[in-house]
Amino acid sequence: MVQVSLMANNASKNNTVDINVGQTKNIVVDPKVIAKIDINPEKIASITRDGNSAVIHLKDGTEIVLENFFISENPQILLNEGQIYWAANLAEDATGQTTVNYLELKEIPKYIDASSSVPIWSWVVSALAGAGTVALLSQQDAKDKTPPEPGKLSFQNLLDSGELTQDQITNDNKFNLKLSGQEKGSSVTYLISTDEGKTWQETTLNQKDLADGIYLYKAVVTDAAGNTSETAVQKVVVDTTAPQAGELTLSDLSDTGISATDQITQDKNFNLKLEGQESGSRVTYLVSTDEGKTWQETTLNQKDLADGIYLYKAVVTDAAGNTSETAVQKVVVDTTT
Structure with missing residues (x-):
C-alpha cells in the first residue's frame, strides 16, 4: 500500500489517500496544494503526462493519476x-517528453503552499543535501521507452484435478508460479x-496452503530503464470441499413379499x-455382488438380474475432483419358488 497526502499551508486542509498494490487511483489535485507520496524514488518506474494529469507508474x-497537476506553474x-x-x-x-529529476532535501517545511510566491522548487535548491544529489534519478530515458517483453506466466x-485437466479448477492448494x-x-x-482483480497484493513464487477460493495471478516485469509490462x-479455482452426495434410491422397484420396505x-x-447431489457434478453408479468387497461400475437401468444380493452406491465428483459417496442401498432378488 502507498499513501498520497495533499498538503496545504493549513494542516486542517490536508487530505490523505491510501492506494493498494496494483490499483489505479485518480486523485484531483488543487493547484494550491502539494502532492506528497510516501515512497522511495527507486520504486517508481516512470512518470508520464496525460493532458494535465501526471501518471505515476510504480514498479x-x-x-497514481494526479489530475490537474500540470495546471500549476511549478508542478x-x-x-x-x-x-x-x-x-x-x-x-x-x-x-515534448516528460522528464523527471529527483533532488534529496536537507529538511522539509511544516506546511507547503504551492501558490506561494516562492515555489517549492526554489526552496528545494537551497535545501539540497549537496551538489552531488542533483538528478539522483532521471526516469525518462529518451533512448529506451520500449516496454520489456513480459514473458508467459504459468x-x-x-x-x-477433476474431469477437465486444463480448466485450473483443482483441489491442489500447493503449487508454484513460473x-x-x-x-x-x-x-x-x-x-x-x-477479489476478481479489483485489488492486487504482492506475492511469492511458492503458493502454499491456499484456502478455497478464486485466485488471479500476474507478473509485472520492469526493465533497467523503468519501463514495465504485465x-x-x-x-x-481452489476447491478442497467434498460435494453434496445426495440420496440414492431404487426407482420402479416392486418390493414384494411380507414386508413392503x-x-x-x-x-x-x-x-x-x-437426487440432491451437487449441481454440475459427475455421478458414477457402482454395484457389488460380494457384500461390498469389490465394486463395479453399473448403469441406472438394472435389468434381468439373477437371484442374489446386490449393493448399490453412487460416487459424486465435483469440478475440482473432490468426491463423496451416497449411503449404500441393498436389494435381495429372489425369484425361486
Missing part, C-alpha cells in the same frame, strides 16, 4: 521514505488478487435414482 503495477511532487525527502521536478524536453507442480520468456535482466514482481492473468423382492428390473 509493482500501482498507478512538483514531494516523496518521502521515513525521514528522507525528495522533490520530483517535472518538465518537458525538446521532444503454474508449476499444479495438479489440475515466469519464462521475460526480458533478460529485468526485475519481476508477482501479484495476486482474491503478463496475461492466470486464474486458479425390506427390498427383498421378486422384481429383477428397476432403476437407480439419485
Whole structure:
C-alpha cells in the first residue's frame, strides 16, 4: 500500500489517500496544494503526462493519476521514505517528453503552499543535501521507452484435478508460479488478487496452503530503464470441499413379499435414482455382488438380474475432483419358488 497526502499551508486542509498494490487511483489535485507520496524514488518506474494529469507508474503495477497537476506553474511532487525527502521536478524536453529529476532535501517545511510566491522548487535548491544529489534519478530515458517483453506466466507442480485437466479448477492448494520468456535482466514482481482483480497484493513464487477460493495471478516485469509490462492473468479455482452426495434410491422397484420396505423382492428390473447431489457434478453408479468387497461400475437401468444380493452406491465428483459417496442401498432378488 502507498499513501498520497495533499498538503496545504493549513494542516486542517490536508487530505490523505491510501492506494493498494496494483490499483489505479485518480486523485484531483488543487493547484494550491502539494502532492506528497510516501515512497522511495527507486520504486517508481516512470512518470508520464496525460493532458494535465501526471501518471505515476510504480514498479509493482500501482498507478497514481494526479489530475490537474500540470495546471500549476511549478508542478512538483514531494516523496518521502521515513525521514528522507525528495522533490520530483517535472518538465518537458525538446521532444515534448516528460522528464523527471529527483533532488534529496536537507529538511522539509511544516506546511507547503504551492501558490506561494516562492515555489517549492526554489526552496528545494537551497535545501539540497549537496551538489552531488542533483538528478539522483532521471526516469525518462529518451533512448529506451520500449516496454520489456513480459514473458508467459504459468503454474508449476499444479495438479489440475477433476474431469477437465486444463480448466485450473483443482483441489491442489500447493503449487508454484513460473515466469519464462521475460526480458533478460529485468526485475519481476508477482501479484495476486482474491477479489476478481479489483485489488492486487504482492506475492511469492511458492503458493502454499491456499484456502478455497478464486485466485488471479500476474507478473509485472520492469526493465533497467523503468519501463514495465504485465503478463496475461492466470486464474486458479481452489476447491478442497467434498460435494453434496445426495440420496440414492431404487426407482420402479416392486418390493414384494411380507414386508413392503425390506427390498427383498421378486422384481429383477428397476432403476437407480439419485437426487440432491451437487449441481454440475459427475455421478458414477457402482454395484457389488460380494457384500461390498469389490465394486463395479453399473448403469441406472438394472435389468434381468439373477437371484442374489446386490449393493448399490453412487460416487459424486465435483469440478475440482473432490468426491463423496451416497449411503449404500441393498436389494435381495429372489425369484425361486
